[in-house]
Amino acid sequence: MSEHVGMYYLFAGTTVAWILIFAFTQKMRGNLRRLEEAVRLLQETSREP
Amino acid sequence: MLRDVWTILRKDWQAELRTQEMAGSLLVFILLIAFLFGLTFPARRDLVYFFPGLVWTAIFFAGMLGLSRSFAGEARSDCMKGLALAPLDRGAVFLGKLASNLLFLVATELVAVPLFFALFDFSPPGHWGTLVAALALGTLGFASVGTLLAAMMAGTKRGEFLLPLALFPLEMPVAVGAVEATAGALGVAGAHAGHWLKLLVAYDLIFLVVPYLLFDYLMEVL
Amino acid sequence: MRREWLAWTTFLLVEAAMALNFLYAPNLAPGEQVHPLSQHLFYIHVGAAWNAAVAFTVVFVASIAYLRSRDLKWDLWAAASAEIGVVFTAVTLLTGTIWAKAAWGVWWTWDPKLTTTLILWFLFVAYLLIRESVTSPDTRAVYSAVLGIVAFLDVPVVFLAARWWSSIHPVVITGQGFLMPPSMVLTMVTGFVAFTFLYCYWLWHRTALARVERRLSELRARRREDI
Numbered sequence: 001m002s003e004h005v006g007m008y009y010l011f012a013g014t015t016v017a018w019i020l021i022f023a024f025t026q027k028m029r030g031n032l033r034r035l036e037e038a039v040r041l042l043q044e045t046s047r048e049p
Numbered sequence: 050m051l052r053d054v055w056t057i058l059r060k061d062w063q064a065e066l067r068t069q070e071m072a073g074s075l076l077v078f079i080l081l082i083a084f085l086f087g088l089t090f091p092a093r094r095d096l097v098y099f100f101p102g103l104v105w106t107a108i109f110f111a112g113m114l115g116l117s118r119s120f121a122g123e124a125r126s127d128c129m130k131g132l133a134l135a136p137l138d139r140g141a142v143f144l145g146k147l148a149s150n151l152l153f154l155v156a157t158e159l160v161a162v163p164l165f166f167a168l169f170d171f172s173p174p175g176h177w178g179t180l181v182a183a184l185a186l187g188t189l190g191f192a193s194v195g196t197l198l199a200a201m202m203a204g205t206k207r208g209e210f211l212l213p214l215a216l217f218p219l220e221m222p223v224a225v226g227a228v229e230a231t232a233g234a235l236g237v238a239g240a241h242a243g244h245w246l247k248l249l250v251a252y253d254l255i256f257l258v259v260p261y262l263l264f265d266y267l268m269e270v271l
Numbered sequence: 272m273r274r275e276w277l278a279w280t281t282f283l284l285v286e287a288a289m290a291l292n293f294l295y296a297p298n299l300a301p302g303e304q305v306h307p308l309s310q311h312l313f314y315i316h317v318g319a320a321w322n323a324a325v326a327f328t329v330v331f332v333a334s335i336a337y338l339r340s341r342d343l344k345w346d347l348w349a350a351a352s353a354e355i356g357v358v359f360t361a362v363t364l365l366t367g368t369i370w371a372k373a374a375w376g377v378w379w380t381w382d383p384k385l386t387t388t389l390i391l392w393f394l395f396v397a398y399l400l401i402r403e404s405v406t407s408p409d410t411r412a413v414y415s416a417v418l419g420i421v422a423f424l425d426v427p428v429v430f431l432a433a434r435w436w437s438s439i440h441p442v443v444i445t446g447q448g449f450l451m452p453p454s455m456v457l458t459m460v461t462g463f464v465a466f467t468f469l470y471c472y473w474l475w476h477r478t479a480l481a482r483v484e485r486r487l488s489e490l491r492a493r494r495r496e497d498i
Contacts (some may be wrong), residue, residue: 002289009494010311011293015286022282028279032480039486194421201414205404215401218393219425220469221386222432229435244435252428259424263417266338270410 053137058152059146061106071118071195075092079161087168090126096169101231103166109191109217116195117149117212128271129204131136143264147196154188179242181233186249187227188208190256194219197260197267204271216258222252273426277475281468288314288458288465296458308412309373312366314458318466319362320388326356326422326472327391330398334419335411344486350402351477353395360392378471381414383433390429394422 065071086103090096123129132142162184166172200217202208215222226249233242292314329352337345367385368378379385398418405411451459 007293007311011289014289014293018282018289022278022285022313025472026278028363029476032476032483035483036479039483040488042490043486056302070275120498122489164399197417197421201401205414207404208355211397211401211404215394215397218390219421220399221390222425223426225432246430255424255428256421259421263338263420267417270407270413 053141054145054148055147056137057132057142058148061119061146061149062152065153072156075115075157076160078081079107079111079157079164081160082110083164083168086165094130096171097237098232100165100169100171100238101228101235102209104162104231105187105228107161107165108154108188109220109224110160111161112154112188112191112195112244113213114168114215115153115157116150116199117202117209119146119196120199124167124203124271129268133268134142134269137156139265139268143200143261144194146200147192150187150192150199153187154192158184158188175235176242177234179246180231182246183227183234183242183249186246186253187223187230190223190227190249190253191220193253193256193260197264197270200264200267200271222248224253236265241262275352277468277472281472282467284461284465284468288461289317291458292460296455299451301439306413307368312370314462316363316366316370317459319359319366319463322466322470323356323363323388323391323462325467326352326359326474327395327426329474330356330395331420331423332421334416337416338420343408343412343446346408346415347478348474349415350399351397351474351481353415353419354477355473357392357395358467359470360388360395363388364392381433383430386433387426387430391422391426394425398422408488 086107090099090103120129123132134140182254195216198212198219202212202215205211226245229240230242230245230249232240233245292311296311296314311365330349333345333349333352336342337349365383367388370379371385377406401418402411402415405414
């Protein structure tokens with residue numbers, strides 16, 4: 001019985017860890033998208049005549 | 050083709066004979082390693098079990114030093130461009146450099162191996178033919194991948210440091226095979242020299258052909 | 272939009288894999304007397320190991336594609352895949368050593384699979400370090416491609432060499448099929464799929480970042496020329 005309770009704790013723990021990892025990755029992705037946009041703008045404005 | 054290889058080999062050895070850049074320091078290095086091992090592994094009756102490992106460790110370390118210098122001269126004076134522009138097959142450049150590295154490793158072993166036997170006062174009833182085969186095949190495997198990587202590392206920062214990092218994992222089959230084959234040749238129970246010699250032959254074949262083909266691409270950017 | 276789809280599918284799949292792992296799969300593999308917790312490492316272990324193999328195969332293919340086409344795009348794919356492969360290999364090694372301690376009583380044995388995985392990890396860490404120390408993009412791409420090809424071809428030989436010592440790694444997948452009850456198979460397959468999605472998600476992410484980095488350095492170079 002106690003073993004099962006342990007498994008629930010483990011599941012909860014890994015879920016929290018995974019949500020943190022995923023949220024962090026998604027946030028980085030948001031940054032990446034803004035960076036892509038900035039580089040695109042830079043490229044357009046610095047185009048040679 | 051063979052003449053091109055010979056040309057490169059002769060060039061390297063003339064340069065070495067004139068400057069004596071490597072030979073002296075390497076000889077001292079080998080002596081030092083042998084004495085270090087002699088001090089830290091006192092001669093015992095079961096020496097035969099780790100003797101092959103000691104010999105090969107010394108050869109690998111000395112070989113690493115030699116390899117990391119083998120392209121240093123070329124990089125320093127921008128000779129790689131000259132070699133790339135020379136009317137040679139680029140594979141011949143690889144084989145030439147490999148031949149000069151091999152010659153240099155064999156010279157090292159001619160000093161190191163008898164020295165180890167003498168220092169540890171070690172004379173087991175061995176198959177000398179098998180021992181020579183193990184030394185030759187192990188050296189060839191070490192030198193062929195080593196030449197390819199040394200050519201790459203000569204152009205990078207921290208190259209001398211990165212070369213062993215990439216080379217040692219790649220050489221793992223050679224290390225295992227050569228040590229086991231040597232153990233078999235020296236009559237260690239349970240070591241089958243024939244098995245491991247076959248593995249070494251297979252490794253040598255693969256890693257003679259693959260670097261030979263890839264060197265073409267490498268020469269473009271060196 | 273496609274990006275969001277991949278991200279959320281990955282999220283749900285990994286979550287499902289963990290739910291199956293901890294709440295559904297049996298605590299003890301049949302015929303094994305291992306600490307119950309260690310059995311749950313198994314699903315993470317095989318999922319990571321499988322994707323490390325996938326990642327390094329992608330490095331190999333992308334390296335060949337680069338040498339044939341000279342398109343730096345392939346170099347970016349190889350580099351991104353190598354990075355993820357190193358992470359997955361590290362996870363494989365970590366879970367593997369913990370499991371080995373519980374099951375075999377030792378942290379490490381010189382079993383062929385363990386040895387090969389460790390060598391693989393060393394090789395691709397060296398690959399990444401060498402990439403870092405070359406500045407010119409074309410030179411770096413050729414060096415990486417050559418290394419990626421040689422390292423990949425080295426793996427079967429390493430395995431063969433390691434195998435001629437004794438092997439005590441449990442054989443799970445044989446010619447007869449899985450030696451596991453259905454609940455374990457389901458959990459393992461879900462783990463495989465979830466980790467594969469995770470790999471794709473990270474790979475896609477990493478290559479996008481690498482593309483921006485490249486464009487940025489091009490811009491910087493152009494600006495230096497202007498000045």
